[in-house]
Amino acid sequence: MENDSSGQIRMMQGNQACAEGALAAGCRFFAGYPITPSSEIAEHLSVALPKLGGKFIQMEDEIAAMGAIIGASLAGMKSLTATSGPGFSLKQENIGYAGMAEVPCVVINVMRGGPSTGMPTLPAQMDVQQARWGSHGDRGVIVLVADSAQESYEQTIRAFNLAEKYMTPVILLLDEIVGHTTEKVIIPERSEYEIIDRKKPDLPPDKYLPYRETEDLIPVLATFGTGYKYNVTGLCHNETGFPTNDPAIIGAQIKRLTDKIIIHKKDIIRNRMVMLEDAEIAIFAYGSVARSARSALAKCREAGIKAGLFQPTVLWPFPEDDIREVAGRVKGFVVPEMNMGQMAREVERACRRDTPVHRLNRVDGQPITPGEIVDLIKGVV
């Protein structure tokens, strides 16, 4: 059944927009566990999914939810779970498993303050490095971020598309402000966005090799129950999916897990560049902080300061080349974020010491205001 709300203007929470975006993307399976500030995604889907012939399961814990969506995905379903800090930590082993076995799925993490239980009802951006490195082992990851209910809707669709296209778990980060702010969402017409479904095998079952090296480095996993027999494991495996101890095969397999994201980074990375053409100072901001940054930008321009905004909508793979390009043109970067400087480090790395990077960090559960950003920029220029 189709989701038929396209073209409507609706008032929605960011969390609800994620749920609606997931339905629009073709998600029909959700497994989750209650955790503030993400529970509304589950609550919304518990009503909506059964009406569309989908399945909603409230699991017994966070680990179970992550395991269930991997299972459902292997059965061909576009699958989603949603959580926040402590739950995101618990899911890490299985997120790595999905990365290793190359099973597409989407994990939404509505970031709250940490460490540990931290600030369940207050915003933070403290999980941006965990999203990249939280699970053990080495592999490429795709992490998206949203700054509004509108973008939550659109980025959820994109998360599913990227998961299906690159056969990998995709993480979408919201912060509590985005998750819990109710605002206008224009539901796009179906013609306005693309829906990508994972490739199907083009070989008969007797010739099929799930992890055979392809030109684009992306495997083609047959849906369970369609006549294709293969093995799925978290162990290092060869092209059949069965475990191997052959160093040459292991080395190539693990390298491919990184390369399959990196060689496609131009397709994955999307940035919003605002007034950067003539900018002397660039603000690097994402999530709800990017909204404060846009307001700060306007105030700066009013005051005659040539500021611009670099807003990544994909945090990983990190838009290193694009930062490098901007760094050559501006006198400095300002990086406001609700953590101790997790992405500022990446910006510094991309700038390679040629361009100064000024940090603005809040870890007290309070939003970063436009005024704070303006003050920092005034101090810098």
Added chain:
Amino acid sequence: MKQASIPLEEYMGSGHLACQGCGATQAMRFALKALGPQTALVIPACCWAVIDGSFPHSCVQQPIYHTAFETAAVVASGLKAGLEMRGDSETTVMAWAGDGGTFDIGLQALSGAAERNEDIIYVCYDNEAYMNTGIQRSSSTPYGAWTTTTPVTNYKRRPKKNMIDIMAAHEIPYIATASTAYPHDIIRKMAKAKEIRGTKYIQIFAPCPTGWKLAPELSVKMARLGVTSKVYPMLEITENGQKLEVWKDFEPSSVREYMKPQGRFRHLTDEELDGIEREVEANWQRLLAKEKMLGSIPGLA
């Protein structure tokens, strides 16, 4: 029901952050009266992670170790072991968790602790859903109930998980149910648990007016009707799971009288209520049969 006197000492002060009519709060007050000052609390994520309040208004006099969601029983085990190693065998360590932290995410830790027979009291205050995160269903949510993840169009169609039987299967020295409607009984059972070495599991029926869509002033009444309607039997299991005693000395009331004031059951039809009544009676009969069966096996103690 056997009686115990209620100590005058108060270990739970005013100023807690619970909702009106909160059963979990009443349960804590009575439990602490029974256990006294030399008690350490271990509380995972649950309503009680919030109820005791923030500095300087904490309402509980005993020290509290707030843990990660899935670890109440094992953190309590470690705390108890550490105290014992320092020569302190007097302090009672009580894990205090909601039904989500007990029936669901904390079950593995609780099972591990019980199998090792760790010397802790584990209390589950059972309000039959994830109330702190906004009334999502748990595996303790009873058949038929509305929650925010079991909307009335898909209300819960599986029975409440039988945690008592699961704990009995661990052959621990003491298991009991209690209800906030019977403070004397809570105090007697808590005091009894305090004197027993090994794992003690006590499940306290604790109504949640907010989550049950219930008038707060009916909280204690529901805690009583739950028992007298046989929905939530009061029982004790001793002798490492081999002896079961069910409290039967009450004036029975109807299941409907218990369910009607609760908004979470409002969508149920007469036919569905009939089915629930039959199931409650069948469970009660099974429980009595089990009590009789266990009592008829000689030489087990």
